[in-house]
Amino acid sequence: MSTDLHPATATRHDQHGQWPQAESADDFRHNLTAVHARMTAACQRVGRNPASVRLLPVSKTKPEAVLRQAYAAGCRMLGENKPQEAHRKWEAMADLADLRWSVIGHLQTNKAKLVAQCASEFQALDSLRVAEALERRLQAEGRALDVFVQVNTSGEASKYGLHPDEVAAFLRELPAFSALRVRGLMTLALFSAEAERVRQCFVLLRSLRDRLRQDAPAGVELGELSMGMSGDYEIAIEEGATVVRVGQAIFGARPMPDSYYWPSSTGDDAKAGETH
Numbered sequence: 001m002s003t004d005l006h007p008a009t010a011t012r013h014d015q016h017g018q019w020p021q022a023e024s025a026d027d028f029r030h031n032l033t034a035v036h037a038r039m040t041a042a043c044q045r046v047g048r049n050p051a052s053v054r055l056l057p058v059s060k061t062k063p064e065a066v067l068r069q070a071y072a073a074g075c076r077m078l079g080e081n082k083p084q085e086a087h088r089k090w091e092a093m094a095d096l097a098d099l100r101w102s103v104i105g106h107l108q109t110n111k112a113k114l115v116a117q118c119a120s121e122f123q124a125l126d127s128l129r130v131a132e133a134l135e136r137r138l139q140a141e142g143r144a145l146d147v148f149v150q151v152n153t154s155g156e157a158s159k160y161g162l163h164p165d166e167v168a169a170f171l172r173e174l175p176a177f178s179a180l181r182v183r184g185l186m187t188l189a190l191f192s193a194e195a196e197r198v199r200q201c202f203v204l205l206r207s208l209r210d211r212l213r214q215d216a217p218a219g220v221e222l223g224e225l226s227m228g229m230s231g232d233y234e235i236a237i238e239e240g241a242t243v244v245r246v247g248q249a250i251f252g253a254r255p256m257p258d259s260y261y262w263p264s265s266t267g268d269d270a271k272a273g274e275t276h
């Protein structure tokens with residue numbers, strides 16, 4: 001069900017697990033061109049400038065050799081969801097001096113040092129404890145980090161991220177952390193074939209951002225909205241995404257089930273088993 005205001009763009013979750021593997025720089029060029037064409041078309045449907053949306057290729061679980069092909073095809077920032085994996089790849093690929101890393105998954109305080117060392121961007125900030133741990137480690141490294149505050153827009157209890165009602169108070173604490181440069185908000189939408197329900201998650205993040213931006217604390221920028229992945233990035237762009245995080249549509253399907261990356265109501269092992 002769509003309204004006159006919303007294009008009737010469908011999710012592509014039916015492709016989930018079936019995206020072909022990219023195995024050469026040419027495969028990456030082909031996939032990147034195809035994703036950029038869809039991003040441009042989504043922008044045009046709603047009158048946005050395509051230059052206002054950044055594509056973040058997500059390389060999690062893929063081996064170093066494949067990441068090097070993505071680099072050869074032009075990728076200069078890669079998204080990784082696990083801090084250890086990001087750090088390991090950062091070390092192994094240090095010869096590529098202009099390759100930067102974005103950590104997009106949940107962080108435990110005992111892994112803050114890894115992110116402080118290797119990441120240029122962290123998209124999953126959702127607690128003061130993590131902000132404090134990152135600040136301490138960043139100060140020690142003499143580095144600063146672009147951060148996005150993760151918001152739970154789907155209402156699924158098992159998803160990470162702040163409740164929308166908690167975000168305003170959380171943002172008020174962040175100017176105390178001088179090494180954290182707050183850039184915007186991030187979310188994972190409901191994983192559903194029902195495009196209108198997915199779209200509502202993106203609408204919620206954008207309207208929350210618009211409301212909070214009016215009296216954001218000094219130094220807290222809320223220009224960025226990181227939302228949308230392989231199955232729903234076109235809808236996210238129609239609703240205002242400035243960063244889309246796309247893995248499978250660029251790299252190919254991953255071997256593990258999604259409960260491994262994002263705890264869901266049916267597979268909550270990652271969160272339940274976490275030790276702080």
Ligand SMILES: *Cc1c(COP(=O)(O)O)cnc(C)c1O
Pocket residue numbers: 058060081104105188228229230231245246247248249261
């Ligand atoms: C893996 C991941 C993505 C990308 O998902 P795809 O379905 O591979 O496009 C986006 N965001 C986060 C937080 C992820 O962990």
